[in-house]
Amino acid sequence: MYINIYMYKHDPYNKKGLTQAIIMSTNQPSFQRKIAVLGARNVGKTTLTVRFVEEHFVESYYPTIENDFTKIVQFKGNNYTLEILDTAGQDEFSLLNAKSLIGVKGIVLCYSVSNRPSFELLPVVWDKLVDQLGRDDLPCVVVANKIDVRDSASSSGFITDKEGSELAQRIGSSDGKHRAGFIECSAKQDVNVEEAYRTVLDKMRQQELGTGDSSGDSKCLVM
Numbered sequence: 001m002y003i004n005i006y007m008y009k010h011d012p013y014n015k016k017g018l019t020q021a022i023i024m025s026t027n028q029p030s031f032q033r034k035i036a037v038l039g040a041r042n043v044g045k046t047t048l049t050v051r052f053v054e055e056h057f058v059e060s061y062y063p064t065i066e067n068d069f070t071k072i073v074q075f076k077g078n079n080y081t082l083e084i085l086d087t088a089g090q091d092e093f094s095l096l097n098a099k100s101l102i103g104v105k106g107i108v109l110c111y112s113v114s115n116r117p118s119f120e121l122l123p124v125v126w127d128k129l130v131d132q133l134g135r136d137d138l139p140c141v142v143v144a145n146k147i148d149v150r151d152s153a154s155s156s157g158f159i160t161d162k163e164g165s166e167l168a169q170r171i172g173s174s175d176g177k178h179r180a181g182f183i184e185c186s187a188k189q190d191v192n193v194e195e196a197y198r199t200v201l202d203k204m205r206q207q208e209l210g211t212g213d214s215s216g217d218s219k220c221l222v223m
């Protein structure tokens with residue numbers, strides 16, 4: 001049996017300013033999952049999300065107050081309706097919006113390879129999140145954005161791949177069972193953007209299935 005799913009969202013980045021309708025035919029239920037994107041200002045949280053959801057690059061910078069995006073993806077044989085919470089950039093003093101974080105099941109922690117303070121901020125943001133949510137085992141991916149800038153520059157001072165993956169190793173549960181994933185991206189050149197969201201989705205799925213790998217299709221998933 002085929003069911004049509006109609007999804008509507010208000011999209012501030014749609015140039016026509018129209019409500020967008022996403023229509024999808026499926027013979028499967030869709031699992032709802034909420035993901036929050038966090039990190040310092042100007043690192044590309046909105047641009048990454050718009051690239052993933054709407055497949056274009058936002059050149060201009062409009063600081064975010066808070067945005068909600070929705071995208072349906074197929075992943076490992078299931079349909080997922082992803083609600084992506086795009087947050088206002090944080091600093092060491094900012095408070096996270098507790099109400100908006102309700103229901104969040106996965107985290108994208110984003111820094112820019114050309115902005116060392118944004119890199120150094122991530123453990124602070126993670127600790128705030130852990131305090132706020134009262135748990136340290138949330139599936140998480142650390143995203144190093146703007147690698148196109150590093151690739152095209154001759155000067156040093158950019159955050160390296162090695163530094164990024166070492167940072168990701170330090171983010172996760174205190175018992176060491178849940179470590180953050182790590183991926184380098186360019187929202188501008190569309191490098192690894194989809195992979196970033198799929199990495200966190202895979203981690204969410206593994207946690208729900210209680211597996212350390214990505215097998216286990218026969219087990220139950222929370223709808």
Ligand SMILES: Nc1nc2c(ncn2[C@@H]2O[C@H](COP(=O)(O)OP(=O)(O)OP(=O)(O)O)[C@@H](O)[C@H]2O)c(=O)[nH]1
Binds near residue numbers: 043090145149187
């Ligand atoms: N070169 C380059 N520029 C990027 C990339 N991603 C984002 N930008 C630019 O960086 C600027 C900031 O991007 P945003 O996505 O608005 O940053 P943000 O993290 O959402 O910022 P806040 O909403 O203030 O927290 C914009 O001018 C983007 O065009 C990238 O991969 N490469």
Ligand SMILES: [Mg+2]
Binds near residue numbers: 046086087
């Ligand atoms: Mg933003």
